[in-house]
Amino acid sequence: MVDAVTTASQAGGRIGASSALLSQNFETFLALLTAQLKNQDPLSPVDSNEFTGQLTQMAGVEQQLLTNDLLTAILQGQGGAGLTGATSYIGREATAVWSAVKATDGEATWSYELASDAASAKLQVLDASGRVVHEIDAPEKGVGVHDFTWTGGQDGQVYTLKVAATNTAGEAVQSQVLVRGRVTGVEMYDGQPYLTIGASILPLSAVIAVEEARAAVEEPEAEASILSALNPMKLFS
DSSP states (O other): OOOSSOOHHHHHHHHHHHHHHHHHHHHHHHHHHHHHHHTSBTTBOOOHHHHHHHHHHHHHHHHHHHHHHHHHHHHHHHHHHHHHHHGGGTTSEEEEEOOEEEOBTTBEEEEEEESSOOSEEEEEEEOTTSOEEEEEEOSOOSSEEEEEEEOOOOTTOEEEEEEEEEOTTSOBOOEEEEEEEEEEEEEEETTEEEEEETTEEEEGGGEEEEEOOOOSSOOHHHHHHHHHHHOGGGGGO
């Protein structure tokens, strides 16, 4: 459950492999150089310029090993910083472009956004195997963000939502599925921070808006207005 961005742990693994190879080549180089010096012809010793060049090459390999060690240390430090930075999201209200939700008490809740008014809009709920288990006409087809709750889920099972919308000319309307709620936890997977938002665990990179914790009672119109102003889908309208 990770995106295509190379994580710090993966990069660190590649650097570690490179360091091992360089270290092996370094040891081989030293053994060959030592053997050359031991077995050189006393009447025709190694040319000083050539010897200097070999020492320079050896120093370069050693420097590369030190550089790789430093890069590994930096990547490890970034991994810790990523977790520390992500904890600042805990307790705040977040919106993420994400469609996977775990059902609780038989319910799964999403939000969906339409970039413009739609003449037709369908919502599909899919189970973990990709099978459509529920399909319905979207209850709201106007531009903006709308909430949708499905009550036919099995507790603990993960479901995803899909949206397909068209305008009066039959052209596709840009849309996206959102997960909204309070951030209650942070975890690291493969070096990448993941947030727990409601019944979803999603990568920090999926988050598109963060706000201070809202009051217990808030006008739905004001909430939708704030989210719409922050959401990049407005670029399509």
